[in-house]
Amino acid sequence: MDTKAVRSFVRAAELGQLQHAADELGVTQQAVSKRIAALERELGVRLFTRTARGVELTLDGRAFLPHARSIVAAVDRAITAIRPGSRALRIDVLGLRSAQAVILHDYWRSHPETDLDVVTLRVDDPRVAAAAVEAGEIDASFRTVTDPGLLPRDVHMIHVFDSPLELLVGPRHPLASARTLTPSRLRKLRIWVPGIAPRSEWGEFYDELATEFDLRIDAAGPNFGDEVLLDALADSADVATLVGARDRYVWPANHDLRRIPIVNPTLVYPLSLMFRGTNPHPGLRAIIDHFAGLKPFPGAVWRPSWATAPGRGDGNNRQTRSRIAPFGGTEIL
Template sequence: MRTFVRAADRGQLQHAADELGVTQQAVSKRVAALERELGVRLFTRTTRGVELTLDGQAFLPHARGIVAAVDRAVGAVRPGARARRIDVLGRRSAQAVVLHDHWRSRPGTALDVVTLRVDDPRVAAAAVRAGEVDAAFRTVTDPAALPPEVRMVHAFDSPLELLVGPRHPLAAARTLRPHELRGWRIWVPGIAPGSEWGEFYDQLATAFDLNVDATGPHFGDEVLLDVLADSADVATLVGARDRYVWPAGHDLRRIPIADPTLAYPISLLLPRTNPHPGLRAILDHLAGLPAPPEPAWRPSWATPQPGAGHRRR
């Protein structure tokens, strides 16, 4: 099929042979085999070379489409050519925001951002091992549960902020210390058992004696923001880089937490062997992200690795 397209474009079997790196005899045999398969003549010979028959003219656009589709199919599985497929927790998450910043610094970079919709990070690790994604922003908190074919690097730390409505007693604060959150209802709906964020909030609540309430189904960020806007006693925690948008009338407040900073550690899972070549650029971008202000609190399973995911500044 490719030989037929080249011969039709060049009008000379020899020119097609030169492009394809074969002999003119090989081109003639390929065209003849295709004609036998189709049961029609595709070319007529002239003193100048070859010309398409009416059947050849009808067949050419379809042949072009088939050759182009094959080229796209091959490119889709060629690691250096296809888009990097990266899993993030959500489209508004800090991971997605960081990836967007990376893409903006390299316009035109092929990047496929997906959400696996799984809570167990081990399932995400299995997807990396199987090649369903090239990398995943997930943390397997138990190193023994990480498949040997997958490695985990520290990507960056996401400082937490308190998000409250204008009627909340803490709404006027410029910054807060963790102990000032005691006694307030911090509503984080949808914490899934066995998830990395479930373990994070368990340790956070224990470390600072906080009331982290995960009751009730999570009907989406819009519903959560509506509740905060109307409440005088409900707050939630969000990452400093997380992207949230709400109506101007909500007048919600994002308040940094410091002394210590509550740092949510984010890791990147990727294959140990033959990772997508484009992942190096993402790792370099992560390495340039600033670290949260110190002192910082992190969960027990977090082990910052300067140089692997970011460098301290």
């Protein structure tokens, strides 16, 4: 079986577009198409169907994907075994405009010599990302398995960053002129967060947030992307959404959207990093140190029950906390 074809299939499945897979692999879209077509002939099944937005896995493609990932990971491990540290540090983020990606970009701008590969796994269940870390497909993932007992044995998870939430509204919204807001002022608002997926960490986060502060979180409708959401906010006098303070959003100037910090307490989305405990990538320590150096937020902070602040813990903390120790080992704190 042609491992280049298998790798092309995996990247196309994760990115959802052949052109994006081709760009990442450094080949033409035609080359990716030919590789996948040859793989389909060898397997005797169709792996993808074409859509207006790119490609989607068939049922056979979904069944083949975890095995294909294992093949790619095995090849990468074999190469790494004879060339330790030669592969780029591959880190999964929730989105390329997310706070994690923004902070990673800040780090890379200060350390351009870092060989960094930032990817976004097209999965909602963080346990799938943990399995990808265990298999060696990625070196680390900014995801949280809220029950650490479900982590694979060799995957460790540390809390690295808190992303404070802001209310994002259009210029006609009643709260558009506010400079800050307390959580109590969000009650009865329609806070639209489309696309909350079952079993996702953000699904658990919004469930607990809504219960704690009696908020109306509306997840109705499919997620058509940030542009559609921003357009809806600009046109509405009653719809709002929640975004991370460091998340990067771009909208037309005439939208005149407003980002309003939430304080007393600051509502934060906790971000964790998962990585292998055995032989972690040598470039990972510097990334963890960079996140550890971020300034904490002053004042009262609310986090969901399954999270804790970096460097802090209490008897109710259910999250595994660890650090990379000298000589590539891992110390559990």
